[in-house]
Amino acid sequence: MQDDAEDAMGVENGPTSNERWRFHCPRCVWTWEQVFEARQSGAHTAWYYDGLPSQPPWIDPGCPTCGAVAKAFPGGIGEATAQP
Numbered sequence: 001m002q003d004d005a006e007d008a009m010g011v012e013n014g015p016t017s018n019e020r021w022r023f024h025c026p027r028c029v030w031t032w033e034q035v036f037e038a039r040q041s042g043a044h045t046a047w048y049y050d051g052l053p054s055q056p057p058w059i060d061p062g063c064p065t066c067g068a069v070a071k072a073f074p075g076g077i078g079e080a081t082a083q084p
Contacts, residue, residue, distance in 0.1 A: 014040045015040045016037060016038065018036070019036050019038050020035050021057040021058075021074055023057075025070045025071075026070070026071065027063065027066050028066040028068065030066070032064065034049060037049075
C-alpha cells in the first residue's frame with residue numbers, strides 16, 4: 001500500500017512548484033506554452049503534466065501541430081508559482 005508521504009511514483013512529498021515552459025517548433029513555427037508541476041524530493045525532481053507523471057519538459061517535446069521535435073524554453077510568459 002502507498003505511504004501517505006509518497007505519491008504514486010514513490011516520490012516523497014516535498015516542495016512543489018508549477019513551472020511554465022514555452023515550446024517552439026522549427027518546422028512549422030508554432031509556439032505554445034504548458035505548465036508542468038515539479039515535485040522535489042531531495043536531489044530528485046518528478047515532473048507531472050495535467051496531473052499525470054511525465055518526462056521533463058525538455059526531453060523530446062513533440063509539436064502538437066506537425067509532430068516535429070520542438071525546442072523547450074523555461075519561463076514562458078508570466079512567472080511560476082511555488083506551493084508549500
